[in-house]
Amino acid sequence: MGSYLVRRFGLMVLTLFGISVIIFVMLRVAPGNIADILFDAAGFVDPSEKKAIMVQLGLDKPLVVQYLTWIGGLLHGDLGYSYVSDRPALAEILPRIPVTARVAGLALVFAVLIGVPLGVVSAVKQNTKLDYLLRVVSLSGLSLPAFWLGLLVLMAAVAWFGTIPIYSEAPKTFWAALGMYSIPAAVVGFRSSALMMRLTRSSMLEVMRQDYIRTARAKGASERVVNYRHALKNAVLPVITVIGLEAAFLLGGLIVTETVFNIPGVARFLIEAIRWRYYPIVQNIIMYIAIIVVLINFTVDMLYAALDPRIKYSE
Amino acid sequence: MSTVDFRAELAKAGANVDSRWSALAFFARRYPLGAIGAAIMALFVFAAIFAPLITLYDPLTTNASLSLARPSAAHWLGCDFMGRDVYSRIVYGARISLAVGIGATLLGGGIGVLIGLSSGYFGGWLDLAAQRLIDILQSLPLIVMALLMAASLGPSLHNTIIAISIALIPSSARVVRASTLSLRELQFVEAARAIGMSEVRIAVRHVLPNTLAPLIVLGTAQLGATILIEATLSFLGLGVPEPHPSWGRMLSESAAEYVRTAPWLVIFPGLAISAVVFGTNLLGDAVRDILDPRQRG
Numbered sequence: 001m002g003s004y005l006v007r008r009f010g011l012m013v014l015t016l017f018g019i020s021v022i023i024f025v026m027l028r029v030a031p032g033n034i035a036d037i038l039f040d041a042a043g044f045v046d047p048s049e050k051k052a053i054m055v056q057l058g059l060d061k062p063l064v065v066q067y068l069t070w071i072g073g074l075l076h077g078d079l080g081y082s083y084v085s086d087r088p089a090l091a092e093i094l095p096r097i098p099v100t101a102r103v104a105g106l107a108l109v110f111a112v113l114i115g116v117p118l119g120v121v122s123a124v125k126q127n128t129k130l131d132y133l134l135r136v137v138s139l140s141g142l143s144l145p146a147f148w149l150g151l152l153v154l155m156a157a158v159a160w161f162g163t164i165p166i167y168s169e170a171p172k173t174f175w176a177a178l179g180m181y182s183i184p185a186a187v188v189g190f191r192s193s194a195l196m197m198r199l200t201r202s203s204m205l206e207v208m209r210q211d212y213i214r215t216a217r218a219k220g221a222s223e224r225v226v227n228y229r230h231a232l233k234n235a236v237l238p239v240i241t242v243i244g245l246e247a248a249f250l251l252g253g254l255i256v257t258e259t260v261f262n263i264p265g266v267a268r269f270l271i272e273a274i275r276w277r278y279y280p281i282v283q284n285i286i287m288y289i290a291i292i293v294v295l296i297n298f299t300v301d302m303l304y305a306a307l308d309p310r311i312k313y314s315e
Numbered sequence: 316m317s318t319v320d321f322r323a324e325l326a327k328a329g330a331n332v333d334s335r336w337s338a339l340a341f342f343a344r345r346y347p348l349g350a351i352g353a354a355i356m357a358l359f360v361f362a363a364i365f366a367p368l369i370t371l372y373d374p375l376t377t378n379a380s381l382s383l384a385r386p387s388a389a390h391w392l393g394c395d396f397m398g399r400d401v402y403s404r405i406v407y408g409a410r411i412s413l414a415v416g417i418g419a420t421l422l423g424g425g426i427g428v429l430i431g432l433s434s435g436y437f438g439g440w441l442d443l444a445a446q447r448l449i450d451i452l453q454s455l456p457l458i459v460m461a462l463l464m465a466a467s468l469g470p471s472l473h474n475t476i477i478a479i480s481i482a483l484i485p486s487s488a489r490v491v492r493a494s495t496l497s498l499r500e501l502q503f504v505e506a507a508r509a510i511g512m513s514e515v516r517i518a519v520r521h522v523l524p525n526t527l528a529p530l531i532v533l534g535t536a537q538l539g540a541t542i543l544i545e546a547t548l549s550f551l552g553l554g555v556p557e558p559h560p561s562w563g564r565m566l567s568e569s570a571a572e573y574v575r576t577a578p579w580l581v582i583f584p585g586l587a588i589s590a591v592v593f594g595t596n597l598l599g600d601a602v603r604d605i606l607d608p609r610q611r612g
Contacts, residue, residue: 019455155574271551
């Protein structure tokens with residue numbers, strides 16, 4: 001276990017190094033560097049001033065030096081400077097993190113509370129009308145684009161209440177915040193619950209085919225005990241192990257949903273930064289996303305090794 | 316490992332396999348949801364191919380006097396801000412969705428197959444390197460990887476296909492590698508080697524065809540995801556640019572404003588995306604049940 005942990009940790013660092021190089025290189029070959037863009041925006045071109053900006057941003061240095069400077073800054077929490085708002089990028093991002101975290105957290109609660117029980121029901125009632133209905137619902141959840149679902153909710157709000165529930169100012173009370181975030185969270189959560197439901201269903205069906213379930217039935221355990229005590233317990237583990245996948249799916253929904261509902265979160269900031277072609281910030285946010293995903297997967301692997309006694313790591 | 320032998324499987328299941336049509340009818344009865352999915356996909360492909368025959372207006376012609384015109388007898392689904400016919404744009408948009416969906420799935424799948432087959436079959440340092448590459452490509456969620464690539468390459472139809480295909484590489488590489496690992500130990504590989512076949516030829520002629528079943532399952536499942544990602548990228552202004560009639564682009568930035576003033580501009584393109592993705596997902600589930608019974612749920 002100890003050597004497995006060390007080896008797995010080494011691979012994680014290697015992966016992060018690899019993705020950081022890819023992010024860095026891809027955004028360097030992107031059309032138009034930041035100095036050009038700043039000058040286009042200003043509307044005049046004075047070559048000496050442009051040179052000064054390139055020096056100030058370190059764009060005149062060799063790529064390796066630029067890369068090392070970036071990684072060094074990243075490790076120290078220096079995320080660069082946002083020219084759009086004229087503030088350090090960190091000051092721009094920090095207040096956005098709790099906003100995104102709240103929406104994501106609420107969405108996750110929604111996804112688990114809806115997805116897991118319905119997935120179990122769907123598996124237990126396999127091939128009944130209820131199962132077909134639930135499968136069609138979950139499949140449609142995966143088929144609706146997150147941004148369209150958000151727009152439909154806005155449309156329904158206009159039709160029924162005459163207002164658009166998009167973010168206009170920071171909510172003051174807890175209940176106002178809950179009301180503000182719960183609609184976009186439900187939109188993101190509905191799609192994630194569809195994924196959760198499918199995963200739970202197939203995992204549950206897989207377990208229900210096992211010998212020990214037949215044994216439990218044979219010894220006379222009631223259907224309830226078999227399904228919920230024996231099967232569900234074993235079916236939940238695989239659902240937990242793909243939490244990295246679920247987190248990634250949730251994030252995908254967040255990016256567009258924050259844009260549709262005008263929520264000032266990190267995901268929308270990423271889109272804005274891409275639109276402004278402010279690549280130093282894009283580079284940092286994407287790198288942080290990679291770090292979070294890789295860390296989640298690392299933690300899940302470790303948990304899995306600790307929780308499931310069948311898995312041995314002798315390599 | 317399962318090979319794709321429809322006829323034998325069908326005969327075993329008790330189907331009348333005399334003609335292609337009766338086989339189809341058998342599938343439709345056995346997998347009603349899959350049949351619905353196939354019908355939606357057929358309609359979608361039909362619209363993409365015969366777009367000029369089933370529309371009255373050019374999707375790119377603007378007409379200021381029709382700006383934001385409501386749905387009417389002449390313009391069934393209304394007109395957009397530039398006065399372009401929404402129905403025509405949706406029908407022509409099927410071409411964009413289909414091009415990106417099939418293009419990116421094939422390109423990403425093809426590269427993934429190359430990586431997965433060579434790493435699984437030849438092993439050694441090649442395998443180690445390929446596995447690290449897959450890990451690295453998987454450290455970003457699909458949509459974020461596509462966003463990064465699209466931002467880097469710039470918005471255009473070709474670049475959107477390339478951007479999405481890069482994000483799709485790891486899954487097909489993993490699937491092919493996993494089947495190759497078990498296939499290469501089988502006797503028919505040994506037999507081919509015994510008669511003096513070259514390793515590359517064995518890998519391509521004997522191992523690769525046997526990985527097709529899981530690949531087809533993955534490909535159909537990914538087609539829907541690909542179409543969804545294209546719509547999302549275009550919605551964010553990073554995918555297929557104007558004046559191409561992309562469904563995602565039709566819903567872009569100003570959509571939140573049209574929610575109030577011109578709901579037909581929001582409803583119909585979204586409905587088209589959802590229907591097609593729903594169709595591919597239904598079809599994908601049925602294809603998985605048919606080709607990969609172990610995963611059947």
